[in-house]
Amino acid sequence: AQAEIGLIGLGVMGSNLALNIAEKGNTIAVFNRTAARTREFYEEAGDLKGQVVPCETIEEFVAAIRPPRPIIIMIQAGAAVDQQMDLLRPHLEANDIMIDAGNANFRDTMRRFDALKDSGLTFIGMGVSGGEEGARHGPSIMVGGTEESWKRVEKVLTSIAAKYNGDPCVAWLGENGAGHFVKTIHNGIEYADMQMIAEIYGILRDGLKMSAAEIGAVFGEWNRGRLESYLIEITEKVLAAADPITGKPMVDMILDKAGQKGTGKWSAIEAQNMGVPATGIEAAVAARSISAVKGEREAAEKILGLPDVPALQIADRAAFVKDLENALLAGKIGAYAQGFAVMSAASKEFGWNLPMPTIAKIWRAGCIIRSQFLDEITSAFTKAPDAANLIVTPAFAAMVKETDGALRRVVSTAALHGLPAPALASALGYFDSYRRARGTANVIQAQRDFFGAHGFDRVDGADSHHGPWGSGLNG
Ligand code: 6PG
Incomplete structure (x- = not known):
């Protein structure tokens, strides 16, 4: 296995990310649902072909990546991600890392992370910003997952991220859904x-x-x-x-x-x-x-x-x-x-x-x-x-x-x-x-107390928490 990382989904964002990864000196295994697209991508890679391992089956793809395997999934957010993970999962080994790089709802990311918890596998939810150009030449990357899984991908992600005065625009932001939430x-x-x-x-x-x-x-x-x-x-x-x-x-x-x-x-x-x-x-x-x-x-x-x-x-x-x-x-x-x-x-x-x-x-x-x-x-x-x-x-x-x-x-x-x-x-x-210390919610509180006996706190801290609205109901 010679590839440092794998990527599934050779649409515009996936292709550009893969070329960026290859260009920074990393070897990347790539796989797409349709093998024709994988072959086409390999041709497009031109000078970078030496850093790309095109794979036409999942078995071949997984075998091409150095364990523990980080695998970026760059496909349309939503149910397709779950389906892709289900297809991939039986081929993976302990400590392999599935990385969702799409614009996922962080609640889905939390669910996916939890679902893998006791399986030995792990999951990273990774926000990637910068559009097509960013993916190709340097995106901003927001990572959520275990710190251990971050350490496995830190080097390659740092190599592809945008730089601001030399500082890489990538960071591990916290567990499970943190990266996708921030994105x-x-x-x-x-x-x-x-x-x-x-x-x-x-x-x-x-x-x-x-x-x-x-x-x-x-x-x-x-x-x-x-x-x-x-x-x-x-x-x-x-x-x-x-x-x-x-x-x-x-x-x-x-x-x-x-x-x-x-x-x-x-x-x-x-x-x-x-x-x-x-x-x-x-x-x-x-x-x-x-x-x-x-x-x-x-x-x-x-x-x-x-x-x-x-x-x-x-x-x-x-x-x-x-x-x-x-x-x-x-x-x-x-x-x-x-x-x-x-x-x-x-x-x-x-x-x-x-x-x-x-x-x-x-x-x-x-x-x-x-x-x-x-x-x-x-x-x-x-x-x-x-x-x-x-x-x-x-x-x-x-x-x-x-x-x-x-x-x-x-x-x-x-x-x-x-x-x-x-x-x-x-x-x-x-x-x-x-910026206004005294607002107008005192009126809201009075209204709530009037129609629903919701009670209020007093400015003087005194004990009566209901207004004199009549009928002895609230007083
Ligand atoms: C980015 C963009 C990118 C995209 C979104 C928003 O950070 O690179 O935010 O993720 O443009 O898909 O798209 P909508 O405007 O279609 O919601």
Whole structure:
């Protein structure tokens, strides 16, 4: 057995990951459900053929890998993964490791991990981010499983991961579902980032009546400032691209109906399960859902019309664009603060001991949300690993104070001119609620006590826990 590792599933992501592994000097055995694809992949491997062992049967594949065998499964998330594991399992030996590298729901990962517990085999749930390019040249990799199984794969994964100033963007984050949970929240944050960018685009397009190319130039400018990130960079590029068929801006020819495969929704659901607000992610998921009902929106515009508000008039366009930049930064702070708060709650809930500074670190390169900003989060959490929330760490508290005025102006301007900005508005609502020591839930508690005798705590700590609502029922 000469292969260091095996990989099943030679789709785009699997092929690219396999080539990346081979290119870094590791020998990899590969297997695909259809042998024709395996042969084709081997040909595509070109110069890297010497590092690839193409296998047409499972027996041959398993025999080609050095025990204990790490086997990456890179196929569509869901039931197909269980089926593949069932097919593989009878051929494996003690300590072999099945690695699911797809976008699995971490609850499935926990179940798969538990199912193998006493079998001698083990399971790694591994989040891989960075799309096709990342898989090929350096993704960010979030590993969940036993520490022992991590040690077996650490070297090869370190060799293929993206590097940020030389630091590999891969880490073992904890047992069982930890890696896939963190990847899910990565995607939830990705949804929020993308939605806030789209909202700013909408304000520029429908408020300032700017063309796609003009808006692209604004994002290009921002990518040289504090918002520097992969998502801003590609936004500039997509806004600059022309449709090969009509010659019009490509974005103007794309239907405003977004798809979603589940990770954003799972992030919001898990946040709700644990009682942690993740309003930026929720708003982003809801916005995709509203986008999907295009026909309903068309009908509604006919019935309701657009809001009867004055058109946006901006005297100082440069100042307004600066406000938009700062508003986006503030919104981003809100979404990341929430994402990290969800992970911190999950860490306790599932006993993972998730290392927050490490998570921020391995997101600095390779993944879709990679950015300069994540380096700032890394240093904030390195200095204060137990901070209750990112926005109360000194550096981020200062950033919130510096940018929330712009967020407030942008959200109110958008509202006054009927331009939807639900994710940006959610960040403002979050900041305004989180930073206010005396909120308004005393009224909620009084109402709950009134209609259901639910009781309340008093500000003076005194003993009466019911209000004088009458009929002697609650008093
Ligand atoms: C990544 C991406 C990648 C993908 C997801 C999200 O980190 O490389 O998040 O995993 O784009 O499938 O997809 P949806 O937008 O389709 O839910």
